[in-house]
Amino acid sequence: MLLYMSTGSPQVKSTPLHSVSVAGAVLREDGRLLAIRRADNGTWELPGGVLELTESPEAGVRREVLEETGIEVEVQELTGVYKNTSRGIVALVFRCKATGGAEHTSEESTAVAWLTPDEVSAQMSEVFAIRLLDALDDEGPHVRSHDGRQLISTP
Numbered sequence: 001m002l003l004y005m006s007t008g009s010p011q012v013k014s015t016p017l018h019s020v021s022v023a024g025a026v027l028r029e030d031g032r033l034l035a036i037r038r039a040d041n042g043t044w045e046l047p048g049g050v051l052e053l054t055e056s057p058e059a060g061v062r063r064e065v066l067e068e069t070g071i072e073v074e075v076q077e078l079t080g081v082y083k084n085t086s087r088g089i090v091a092l093v094f095r096c097k098a099t100g101g102a103e104h105t106s107e108e109s110t111a112v113a114w115l116t117p118d119e120v121s122a123q124m125s126e127v128f129a130i131r132l133l134d135a136l137d138d139e140g141p142h143v144r145s146h147d148g149r150q151l152i153s154t155p
Contacts, residue, residue: 018088023048024065024096025135032114033132039110044123061094069112070104079135080142095135
């Protein structure tokens with residue numbers, strides 16, 4: 001973005017940059033949700049990652065879920081947009097249906113599990129659990145912000 005001073009010479013204004021990530025809220029017919037235990041920090045989260053520059057959000061979700069869990073998915077709908085205000089990450093979460101594959105870990109995951117909603121609430125931090133739990137209802141897409149540890153209420 002360029003701003004012009006009264007002399008007409010351009011002055012560059014710094015604009016914050018954001019990273020865009022995608023994640024799959026994969027719901028099984030029995031109501032269980034797909035989750036991974038991350039290799040880098042040991043936390044339970046939904047499978048996902050940074051969207052590549054040339055791919056669509058739906059293609060990114062399919063790629064990330066398959067890479068991290070071995071599960072192939074059909075992307076159904078956007079269920080939420082979540083912004084980490086401390087790191088500048090915007091995450092797009094999509095409800096997905098498993099269509100094939102078999103669970104396996106990867107370089108990014110040390111465990112893959114199908115959790116009940118109660119297990120999601122108990123094993124995940126609030127900022128990740130809400131992404132899976134939001135995908136269970138038809139009231140979305142939800143838009144939420146957090147600071148990396150807890151949700152930030154918006155007016």
